[in-house]
Amino acid sequence: MAASSTPQQDVGYVIVAANLDAIERIFIVKKRKEGHSMGVIGTYDLLTRLYDLPDGKYTIVRIFTEELGLTVAFVGKMKESAAELISNVERVVTNGTLGFTAGEGPFSCELARLDDENGLVMVGSSANLTDQGQKFRVEDIEPEIVEAADLVVDYGRQKWHLYGRAGTILDLIMSVYCGSGQTMRVYGRS
Structure with a gap:
């Protein structure tokens, strides 16, 4: 993918890109501050190539x-070796x-599968200005975000719109001991 788009996720719309210029354009239009990173959207296979995790x-x-x-x-x-796979890794x-x-x-x-097939890594963030909340319909996305995208896909109202919240993040680094074994700490995004 050479440019940004706004496909729907279950937790809301995102703006994504797979090349250096488009990733930088997203960073600028969202008004991201230094140190406020974006994430990768991809397949499980890509995750195994990027992350350094124990098998469990x-x-x-x-699952x-x-x-x-x-x-x-x-x-x-x-993984240290994964940095070369991601455009604008910083x-x-x-x-x-x-x-x-x-x-x-x-x-x-399907977009993630096609990126994998073509050796691309899709990077993005929620389709909104930073800290302005998840967008559940295309018409709620700020005009400057829509204008920055080369393609907007209106996939209707997102699946979990009634909750008015973003999704859940599992921290695969931190662990806490819970008496009977290790468990991962779970964070909810808002």
Whole structure:
């Protein structure tokens, strides 16, 4: 993908890109501050190429995304070798960590699959100005965000619009001991 678009995710619309110029355009139009990174949207296979995780955590990711079809984002430690795969990596990685969402819904899943097939990594963020809240319909996206996109896909009102919240993030780095074993800390986005 050479330019940005705004496909729907289960938790709202996103603006994504897979090349250096378009990633920078997203960063500027969203009014992101230095250190406020964007995430990768891709396939489970891409996640395994980007993240440095123990096998058990890969299993958890696969079960959540592929078997249960849950809408979950992840934060994990990036493999050092993965930096060369991501255009404008400094806009995506913070302190060696990377945010990742498996493609949600048929359109995003197919876009992620095509990116994989073509050796591209899709980077993005919610289709809004920074800190202005998730957008659940195309008509709610700020005009400057829409104008910055080369393609806008109106996929209707997003699946979880009634809750008025963004999705859940699983931190694959931090662990807390819960008496009987290790568990991951879960964060809710708002």
